[in-house]
Amino acid sequence: MTPSSDLARTLSLFADRLFETGGRDPGDAALAIAPSRLAVYHELLHKNYGSMLRFAFTQALRLADAELAAARGADGLPADADELIRRFLSVEPAATHSTREIADRFRHYLESHAAALFGRRPELASLLTLERAELRAAYHTDDPGRSPDDAELAALATSDVATFLAVRVLRAPSASLLCLDHAATALHHRLRHGEVPPVGAHAHAERAVVARDPRTLAPTFATWDEAAFRVLETAPEGTPIVLEELAVQWIAALPEADRARDEEWQLATFATTVASSLQSGALRLA
């Protein structure tokens, strides 16, 4: 099919009218469609993209709605997130049906065309990152390895150090390790429960882990201090590693002050992080 064929031209013009590419409908002169019927196609398109984006970025778009309402059109911002989505479609709609691709393109659109929104709500960026990781935890292909059952977890918790350090683990590819500029995990939780916290309420940075619960397969959220987070950062994604080797690498990666701390603290931090991560699905048995 050549791009200059009648069919190609017709579909391209229909798409121009549907997406209002470049922010403008080329009108009946391009391709005649009754206004009431074109409106149905617009409605279906917006509903379709809107439902996918509100599924992917449920709390981020809730926050955006609240902020856009407060902005009342300042800085050229639209009145609500639905209008934001309409503008997005006229600039860079997705090329496939993939929710993940649509989410990534929308994020890119926000950063390049709605930067004022981040200026008013800086924590929105961290929230978008957190919810994109949530989508990854829900949809990423099945992880290699397996998760321990309750009996295995209990046995690990009571095992001697040598037995524990001989266990082979891997970091689940469905899990995300996030260094966020804002405390998006708590913000996400509050938005889910109907609160819209004031600007600046979650201004501190956090290290978050979003993983797939091995039992329910639902996304789980956790925040970690720097030393514990570094255990997961050190574990290679999808590649088995013996815990003893992971521990050595982790200690080498710690800041000088933590490297100098006693062995009891190091072992407790390491073991607690590993056990908790095996439970949350961020780590799996190889």
Add this chain to the structure above:
Amino acid sequence: MVSERGPNFGLPALGVSVGLRKPHIARVLAERPALSFFEFCPENVMDRGGRSRRDLLAVAAHYPMVSHGVGLGIGSVDALDRAYLGSLRTLLRETGALWASDHLCWNRADGRSSNDLLPLPFTEEAVHHTAARIREVQEFLGVPFLVENISTYTVLPGAEMSEGEFTRAVLEEADCGLLLDVNNVYVNWRNNGSDPHAFLREIPAGRVGQMHMAGHDDRGEVCVDTHGSPVRDEVWALFREALAHTGPTSVIIEWDSNIPSLDRLLDEAAAARAIYDEVTSHVAVERTGAAR
């Protein structure tokens, strides 16, 4: 009525069932309702792991499955999405799907994906283009392939034939089956004035391998195919007429928005089954008589 492959496009006539929807899966797995098959939407699982995949494969372990896609956009002019097709073929194999279907429509132009089912112009050029792509897809997937007549809200300028003639031409040139959506036939009658009885006469009945029944939103000037309400009486009437043309087939009740309880959905399927049994038993008697 009978194609070279035999009636019903050579596919098993599985009777009446429902589309598999997420809110119902736990009960389906726990109670295993007496249904002859399930239809699933592959885009909800393709390239994914996690819960949606686990649940679908668990259902597929107990029921015959058929796949009904919404993302192929077979009539689009943009290149066929090979990654999409590869993922679909993998999922068809994993679920043991008896056949696959998608829509006789386009969804993508110049790299823009509508994620919706858009109308093709009823032209010779569109027939040849779409049929060639269907042949390629059918060969690649390795299972029988059906296309579904879509609901439309406009007929694009430059039509050289009716929707029925267009559909027939594509089916025959592509040598594929038809998933006859009876609700869409009704919706297009209301929206575009296309004669539903003529449409049913124009399509090759022997190529119908499956049917869809669904509800729509009647807004007066336009009917929108929402799959969010019970099947309307006018559509039940067309269902009888369609079954009289085709004989036994496989029928799915689609309900995608305002999804009701599984019990309510099964009630709708029971209503369809009562009509299906009544009409197809007459068709069988007529065929037996004709054979004598």
